Amino acid sequence: MTDTDFSGKTVLVVGGSSGIGNGIAHAFRTRGAEVHIWGTRKSADDYKGEEGSDMEGLHYAHMDVSDFDAIEAYSPPFKSLDVLVLCQGTVIYKKGEFKMDGFQKVMDVNLNSLMACAIKFHDMLAASKGSLITISSTAAFHATRGNPAYNASKTGAVGLTRTLAQAWAKDGIRVNGVAPGLVDTKLTKVTTDNPDRLNASLQGIPMHRLGTPSDMAGVTLFLASPLAAYVLGQTIPVDGGLML
Structure with a gap:
């Protein structure tokens, strides 16, 4: 059995x-x-x-994470969570986050729902001495001119990760995070589908x-594994050197 063998473990990936x-x-x-x-x-x-969506072997549930009452009312089909x-x-995009309804929507999904989910599954994670991992963004460490809510929410996620890690270590829960750089997904199509923007972005990535x-999964596996047994409250940038 290797350190990254999760046989017998139960994992929930929100999103x-x-x-x-x-x-x-x-x-x-x-x-x-x-x-x-x-x-x-x-x-x-x-x-x-749909590109980037493979449901084979995964157990799916529908959830609007901006509905905090729905998260609280959720009855999980699993008895334990590791x-x-x-x-x-x-x-x-298009300055939608400079309007309060847009700002609030992004904050609810990207930050407030993290706390709602953390609260919901705290007891299960404490029982298993489990691991909570947030996926934020390198946007947490620099400005993103057109997206104040995205930036604020990702910055907030890093702070929340630190603070929950400190608060819940006594319960045996390890809280850490991953901050992806520019990853080719549907959220980044505004850049990856624009050759000029893409080329300019690649120029700033040493790799x-x-x-x-x-790439993001590898570091997440590490943080959830015994290899990271003494890692607490950290958000690891995984960005090919973008922030250097």
Whole structure:
């Protein structure tokens, strides 16, 4: 048995229906875990044929994470939980986040729902001496001119990760985070589908390539594993050197 063997473990990936979250979900699944995911659509079938969404072997549930009452009322189909990955996220372009309704929507999904999910599953994670991992963004460490809510929410996620880690260490829960750089998913199409923007972005990445969901999954597996037994409250940038 290796340190990244999750056989017999139960994992929930919020936002695991596509992109980074989906990559993380399958990384745990292929290493033996029973993996549950939450997504925004009514059923897993609604993702059929969509790039970056593979539901094979995953247990799907529909959840609007901005509905905090729904999170609290959720009855999980699993009796124990070893790893909770919070990978939910949204962004509004064209200055939509400079209006309060847009700002509030992004903050609710990207930050406030992290706390709602953490509270919901605290007791399960304490019982298993489990791991909570937030997926934020390198946007937490620099300005993003057109997206104040996205930036504020990701910055807040890093602070929340630190603080929950300190507060819940006594319960045996390890809280850490991953801050992806530019990853090729549907949320970054505004850049990756624009050759000029993409080229300009790649010029600022020393590894000269976009990140992949698999790149993010590797560090998430590490943080959830015994290899990271003494890592607490950290958010690790996984960005190909973008912030250097």
